[in-house]
Amino acid sequence: MKIAFIAHDKKKEEIVNFAVAYEPVFDGHELYSTGTTGKRIMEKTNLKITRFNSGPLGGDQEIGAMIAKNEMDLVFFFRDPLTAQPHEPDITALLRLCDVYSIPLATNMGTAELLVQGLMRGDLNWRMIVHEKEKKNKGE
Numbered sequence: 001m002k003i004a005f006i007a008h009d010k011k012k013e014e015i016v017n018f019a020v021a022y023e024p025v026f027d028g029h030e031l032y033s034t035g036t037t038g039k040r041i042m043e044k045t046n047l048k049i050t051r052f053n054s055g056p057l058g059g060d061q062e063i064g065a066m067i068a069k070n071e072m073d074l075v076f077f078f079r080d081p082l083t084a085q086p087h088e089p090d091i092t093a094l095l096r097l098c099d100v101y102s103i104p105l106a107t108n109m110g111t112a113e114l115l116v117q118g119l120m121r122g123d124l125n126w127r128m129i130v131h132e133k134e135k136k137n138k139g140e
């Protein structure tokens, strides 16, 4: 599964703790992140993460581009609801694309816990069917 980690500054500690707690689960997956979030997670874990730009410099849009190609399977985006962000339109666009493609998205730790439990149980394996169908449609 392709999994994205994104967190605003005041939520970075939370997402790092989350990644540390579930490191063995995330280890078998293809991981992506915005710039600083991925750096912080990699400092505290042995996870390999493909890092895009920092959010304010286009990182949300880069992850959004993967979602628009239906490539991303799960998004953990720990948002800070109490601080205005200079790139608010990019954030809104990313959340919107998750809804367009029905991508499981957690915007806080409470939901993230449930999604990771679902990931462990195989509840998200339907995403593999989506990928197979896309391959067939492309004639691959």
Ligand SMILES: O=C(CO)COP(=O)(O)O
Residues within 6 Å of the ligand: 006, 007, 008, 009, 034, 035, 036, 037, 038, 053, 054, 055, 056, 059, 060, 091
């Ligand atoms: O701003 C962000 C998401 O909107 C996160 O970006 P960083 O991970 O680079 O801090």
